[in-house]
Amino acid sequence: MSMPPERETVVVDRRGPGSSGLIIGILVALAVIAILYFAFFNNGGGAGGSVDVDVPAVSVDVTPDGQ
Numbered sequence: 001m002s003m004p005p006e007r008e009t010v011v012v013d014r015r016g017p018g019s020s021g022l023i024i025g026i027l028v029a030l031a032v033i034a035i036l037y038f039a040f041f042n043n044g045g046g047a048g049g050s051v052d053v054d055v056p057a058v059s060v061d062v063t064p065d066g067q
Helices: 019-040
Strands: none
Touching: none
16 A cells, blocks of 8 residues: 655745735825815805905006097
């Protein structure tokens, strides 16, 4: 009777993408969404506002041409 061949079990630890990378990705996505919200949609519910623009005074000497 022959002996069965010896076998060795090898355990390989293959770590996939870690959960810390997933958490960081979610936090970055939430930060981008918050920045976009405050930049584009944070206008006080559509209330009117005013913008103060300083325009320098311009003087133009115009003489009528008689028409």
